[in-house]
Amino acid sequence: MQSHKRGFDTQFSVRQKIVELYLNGPSCRQIAQQTGMSKSTANNICTKLITSGDVSAGKHGRKHGNRTCLTDNILQHIEFYKRRQPTIYLREIQSKLRQDNVCLDVPSSSTVYRGLVHRLHMTRKKLKSVAAESTTDINEQRMLDFIDTISDFGPEQLHWFDEASVICTTGNWRYGHAEIGKPATEIQWFASNVNYTINLLTSIFGVEYSDIIVGPSNAMEMMNFFFEAVNVEDHVGNRCLTPGDCVIMDNLWFSSRQDCRT
Known part of the structure; x- marks a missing residue:
């Protein structure tokens, strides 16, 4: 079990281990128990993977600024992007919102994530493959x-x-099997x-x-x-x-x- 000091970046090897466990299905609490990290640390690393696809350490501190509200129009576009491509990253959703001129101020990745979870009620699920020719x-x-x-x-x-x-x-x-008498x-x-x-x-x-x-x-x-x-x-x-x-x-x-x- 490894210990982690508050305010210091988690080693990259540990971050990779957390991501590997996360992709296999365990909860953040189970991941924390297996890696010796705190639940919040495991949750932050997993959330960053979902929102940006990146697992590297970021800068400490938080930037404050005006938040863009999720209007019904923005939320409908987010739902369309996610239903069309369930694996799309949140930063890619932000890019598409900008490219499609959906809004002038693109909402932050955390705002988009909250919209997915709390308003669209979407959760992470195991991906099922679909024949590519059906989507041509x-x-x-x-x-x-x-x-x-x-x-x-x-x-x-x-x-x-x-x-x-x-x-x-x-x-x-x-020959095959069936119930007796059938x-x-x-x-x-x-x-x-x-x-x-x-x-x-x-x-x-x-x-x-x-x-x-x-x-x-x-x-x-x-x-x-x-x-x-x-x-x-x-x-x-x-x-x-x-x-x-x-x-x-x-x-x-x-x-x-x-x-x-x-």
Whole structure:
């Protein structure tokens, strides 16, 4: 256990050790116990890592000055930056606020940090990786175009179609485990030897129409499904699909704005 004198910089090797422990998940109290530092010292070093990405010793003393208040506009931009890139440093957020002309006086890193914690209620979490191709400019533009298109429809006009295939055993695997008295089943993205295919048409009101076909689905089966769906009526006589509705499918969408031939 090492001791630390008040007013003296913590050795760089100790600072590195604190950072390594912090990135592995322990709390500042646990880090302090393992390194022999005070809880405040461990907390200050970890906070500096979060705010600036730097673990070197800084100058003692505190500069006093006017603080920039976090207006709703500034806070909305901070939330956008963090949601778009959770790993962005606070000093990078300050730089973006300046570049995007969000405010004349950029708030301090501590002010931004307090806004993240106390107003946006964001906490540090383990990062999950997302496929990079899903965030390319062309895919993001397609997503924005899709959202812009379906926003022209009312919520009651939107319908979703999907299908699920069911098979007892899959591929080369002939055996699997299941509860006693129940068959072993698996769900696949696609299988040509499926036993059944379940088709579902849903909306904000729930499942509107469904059917089960023997074997895998195909284009003709899908067209038959919609031919039957357009003739379905609810308990008060309203049709499931009407002219002008929009049907959203996996990887594609089409509307019946011209007629009801979906």
